Amino acid sequence: PGVVFGYEEKDHMHTARIIPDRGSWLEFELENRKELLYIRIDRKRRILATTLLRAIGYETRDEIIALFYKTQKEKITEDIIAEGTLNNMYSAKTYYGKGKDEKLVRAGERLIPTTLDTLLRAGINEIEVIDFEAADSLNSTVIINCLDKEDFPKDPENPFKDEPSREDAIIKVYSVIHPGEPTTLENAQNDISTIFFDPRRYDLGEVGRYKLNKKFEYEEEITDRVLRKEDIINTMKYLIKVFIGEGVIDNIDHLGNRRVRSVGELLMNQLKIGFARMERIAKERMAIKEADTIRPQDLISIKPITAAIKEFFGSSQLSQFMDQVNPLSELTHKRRLNALGPGGLSRERAGFEVRDVHYSHYGRVCPIETPEGPNIGLIVSLAIYARVNKYGFLETPYRKVINGRVTDQIEYLTAMDEEKYNIAQAGAKVNEKGEFEDKYIAARHRGEFLTVTPQEIHYIDVSPKQIISVSTSLIPFLEHDDANRALMGSNMQRQAVPLLKSEAPRIGTGMEWRTANDSGVVVKAKRAGKVVYVSSTEIRIKPENSDNLDIYRLIKFKRTNQDTCFNQKPIVTEGEIVEKGDIIADGPATDMGELALGKNVLVAFVPWMGYNYEDAILMSEKVVKDDLFTSIHIEEFEVEVRETKLGMENITKDIPNVSEEAFKDLDDEGIVRIGAKVRPGSILVGKVTPKGETDVTPEYKLLNSIFGEKAKNVKDTSLRVPHGSEGTVIDIKRLRREDGDELPPGVEEVVKVYIATKRKLQEGDKLAGRHGNKGVVARILPEEDMPFLPDGTPVDIVLNPLGVPSRMNLGQILELNLGWAADKLDIHVSTPVFESASEEQIHEYMKKAGLPLNSKTILYDGLTGEPFKNEVTVGVIYMLKLAHLVDDKIHARSTGPYSLVTQQPLGGKAQFGGQRLGEMEVWALEAYGAANNLQELLTVKSDDMTGRAKIYEAIVKGENVAMTGIPESFNVLVQELRGLGLDITIYDEDNNPIPLTERDEQIIASSSVKLDPNK
Structure with missing residues (x-):
């Protein structure tokens, strides 16, 4: 809600809209060619703006002119008339002759010599004219043009009537709002006074009123949530100003x-x-x-x-389902802004402008963190210090500058407030007194970059990192990375899997502690006191001035939404004194209260036998042995016990046609025991469902009455471990309706089984740094074969140097240099974004650590022991293991489910589907002339139902494979053509019809149809 000014190119007109929260829309249209201002109410027929003004109480031309224009007095003499100085000026008032009905000149009429003569003869020697140039006066004749264009019904009783009365205007407006309805003056008057001015029918809303107040800069704050006459007049004034170039069109972005x-x-x-x-x-x-x-x-x-x-x-x-891969993804998901959804944009309609970075995003929305793909720019992240005010507008903090001196006073400004000021950047040099050191300072104003004196600065940024989001602020040396790679780096940190042993980065940005603290995964002390008891599941603290213990219970091995493991462990010891707000237990992916998403590993940049071609990664076996990138994943499987038409389902160990081996881990009730190792196909919960019974024989009834349920006809519907999952059962939950648990209708019991798996790093897993440098592990090499340093240390990872220059993410090289020095000195370094360590500072640390300044060293090949020809860049980089694990992607199928209509295998791992052989793959096989392979792929391996049954039988019996039949998709095509009314029959080489369906068989049997080859 509010007022919006725009320009419609195809109609060549400037527009304005007053949009309420509830009520009628009021639209203004200014035709550029004719210079006329029209109004529409609720998209109905348009009327002249002056007609609406008369209807709401400004009855005469004099009153309307006075609303928009300032006046000045001019003398009238014969000399002045002769000189023509008053020609083409406009009268601001109506001047009358002897009788009140005789108008010598009307307000808004252009003055010409004959009119001036008439005025002078009538004894008027001073006239008020419109002063277009005065301040607060409109420099346009649009309103005057509207007054001249007005039409009105003639009044036989008043032959001097030359303008519409208020009553005429009211009836005109009413007839437009309610066309075809009988009009009475009283009805019309009531309707017009309530349509915009009655709170029951019209509500601008708090935001709408706030926007109008801001736009028109009213001296005193108006709190009325209905329209006021001033709002309508000011909208007209501003629209005319936009038309003459004094106002600006609103940018919707x-x-x-x-x-x-x-x-x-x-x-x-x-x-x-x-x-x-x-x-x-x-x-x-x-x-x-x-x-x-x-x-x-x-x-x-x-x-x-x-x-x-x-x-x-x-x-x-x-x-949305909360993204819980790690603490950062959870925090970022809660700080996300979305332009999609109900009342928003749709991906298809959103153009480039909406998605692009706008200057008003500065300090409010992150210009870097946004998804790649169709949602780019529509889903964004809140900047670090941004907040939402009570009207829903984003504000960002600035320090106030008074008379060229920076103060500690912090003010939050909305994007609209900021338009008026010059704002210096946080990097401007300021001395201890708060005075700027330079004569001229770079400043921002409405998206322009100016150079101004300190006296002209109004505000200064609070921090260099205020323009970016939490995720982006965790990338060290961000300013040395290309924006596209920084975007990938921000997004990939959210996919990092919490590892078995968390390790804080050697090179951080100082935001790690704050992120972990605010994410809610760590445990903080509520009150200061002394730790009196610590175990893996509980911490007890005795507060300073109270006898009651504060007890903190820790969460152990809980499953998150994304199947990662949520586990808290204490980081305090008995007897330790803690302050209020201190972190006393780490959560997943945190280390001593700091966010720790990955591991610090020794990296060399060198091509190695093609194993790191195209972003692939060569890994040392040591990394796997030491469980550096091992993570725990917990899956949940559930089974429901329902009431069916044929009776209750049952959880039981007594399952038909299952070997004893399958029961070994089930308890007496048929539920797997905690601690059991399970594989794909293992039974987790034994369950049987009653089958529909055919005609029951008396003997069967007798057996039934003797042995009860056992002899009954039941089918096995047990919960089994699906393909691709294995691990250890760590927890079981049973929810029963009889215990008072709320379950969906028809469900009597739900059993949930939790299986944990330890996933070590393996070929095919995806790793990434924080600079968008991602890759897939291509080979895990024995430690002794890895390239090694002159002192014999084998490197952990070998990356391809070609991944750096074209991607322009040099942050990783600076991180590698400083990381190596920090590792040697055993320190953790914080280099905040946009205030990163300089090259000189990095060199200083390299010297301290006794490392080569350019981070290059001779590297020896582990296979031959020979040194590589050139020196190689080596250092320590923080690498993350991402949630794209090969175990979740790898998939194989022999036989499985088929689609109902086409009888082709389903697609995708979730459906246990097959691999699609598309059009282009068919061309490739055709190009090689592989006719038999092609026939097999398109028939027995796909939708030839009889053929695949025969071939399966032949394989089982060890016989030669039978010939193929007709694929089902051909039948579907024939049936579709028959549905179009075309009779299609297929014949073999002997001209005998081939039956495709059972109905075909009957038709062929009843009639001896044969094709005549001579026809």
Whole structure:
């Protein structure tokens, strides 16, 4: 809501809209060619702007002119008339002759010599004219043109009538809003006074009023949420200013015109719909039921409201499953801004402008962190210090500068407030007194970069990193990376899997502690005190001035939404004194209270026998042996016990047609024991479902009555471990309806089994640095074969040097240099973004550590012991293991489920599908003339149902493979053609018809159809 000014190119007109939260839209259109201003109410027929002004109470030309123009007095003499100085000026008032009806000149009329003569003869020697040039006066004749264009009904009783009256205007406006309705003056007057000025019919909303106040800079704050006459007049004034080039068109992508709609507001909108439905139902019931027997509960149905809430949280596009891979991904997900969803844009409609970085994003939205692909620029992240104000606009903090001196006073500005000021950057040199050291300072103003004196500066940035998001602020040496790679680096940190042993980065940015602290995965002390007890599951602290112990229970090996492991471990010892807010236990991917997503590893940049071609990574076996990149993953499997039409399902160990071996880990009830090692196909929960019984013989009935359920016809519907999963059972949860657990209708019991797997690093896993340098492990080499340093230390990872120059992410090289020095000196270095360590500082640390300044050293090949020809860049880089694990992607199928219509195998790992052989793959096989392979792939390995059954039988029996049949997709095509009314029959080489369906067989059997070769 608010007022928006724009320009429509195809109609050559400037437009303005006053959009309320609830009520009628008021649109203004200024035709550029004719210089006329029109108004539309609710997209109806347009009327002249002056007609609306008359209808709302400005009755005469004099009043309307006075609203828009300033005046000045001019003398009239015969000499002045002769000189013509007053020609082409406009009168600001109406001047009358002897009678009140005789108008010598009307307000807004152009003065010509004959008119001036008439005025002078009537004894008027001073006239008020419009002063277009004065301050606060419009320098345009648009309003005058509208007054001249007005039409009005002639009045036989008043032949001197030359302008519409207020009544004429009211009736005109009413007839446009309600076309075809009979009009009475009283009705029309009431309707016009309520349509914009009555709170029951019109509400600008808090935001709409705030926007109008900001736009028109009212002296005193207006709190009325209905329109005021001043709002309409000011909108017209500003629109005319835009037309003559004195005002600016609103940019829809400016953050001053975009607001954040939070959960509460979105939920409120859903609830409004729910309540409206509830009200309608209640009114309908009131009309039907008898008043004396009625009860409130008979009238009011809460279903619409519960449905609205359920729909909002259950199926809204904006109600998302929390990303819990690691603490950073959780924190970033909560700080995300989304332009999609209900009431927003759609991916298809969003153009380049909406997605692009805008100058108003500075300090409010991160220009780097956004997804790659169709959502780029539509989903963004909140900048570090940004906050949302009560109207939903984003604000960012600045330090105030008074008379060229930087103060410690911090002010939050919205994008609109910022437009008026010159803002210096945080890197400007300031002395201890807060004075700028340079004569001229680089400053920002409305997206322009200026050089100004200290006196002209109004604000200064609070920090160099205020423009970026949390995720981006964790990339050291960010300013040396290309933006595209920084984007990948930001996004990939969110996919880092928490490792078995977390290790803080040697080179950080100083944001690691704050991120871990704010993410909520670590445990903080509520009060200061002394640690009196520590175990892996509990910490007890005795506060300083209280006898009650503070007990902190830690979360152990819990599954997250993404199947990673959430585990907390204490980092304090008994007897230690802690302060309020101190971190006392680490969570996943944190180390001593700092975010630790990966590992510091020794890296060499050298091509090695093609194993690191195209971003592939060569790994040392030592990394696997030492469990550097080992992570724990926990999967949840659940089974429901339902009430079926044929009876209850049962959890039992007594499953038909299953070997004893399969039961060895099940308890008496048929549920797997905790600690059991399970593989694909292992039974987790034994369950049987009653089968539909055919005609029951008396003997069967007798058996049934003697042996009870056992002899009954049941089928095995046990929960088994799916393909590609294995591990150890770590937990079992049973939820029963009889124990009071809430379960969906028809479900009597739910059993959940949790399986944990230790995943070591293996070929095919994806690793990445923090600079967008990602790759896949191509080979794990024995430690002794890895290239080694002159002192005999083998490197952990070998990367390809070609991955650096074209990608322009040099941050990784600086990290490698400083990381090596930090590792040798056993220190952790913090180099904040945009204030990173300089080359001189890095060299200083390299010298201290006794390392070569350029980080290059002779490297020896582990296989031959020979040195490589040239020196090689070596150092320590922080590498992350990403959630794209080869175990989750690898997939194989022999036989499995088929699609119902086409009878072809399903696709994808989740459906246990096959590998698609598409059009282009067929061309490749055709090019090689591999006819038999091709026939096999397109028939028995796909949708030839009889052929695949025969071939399976032949393989089992060890016989030669039979010939192929007709693929099902051919039958589908024939049936489709038959559906179009074309009779199609297929014949063999002997001209005998080939049956495709059972119906074909019957038709062929009943008629001896044969094709005549002579026809």
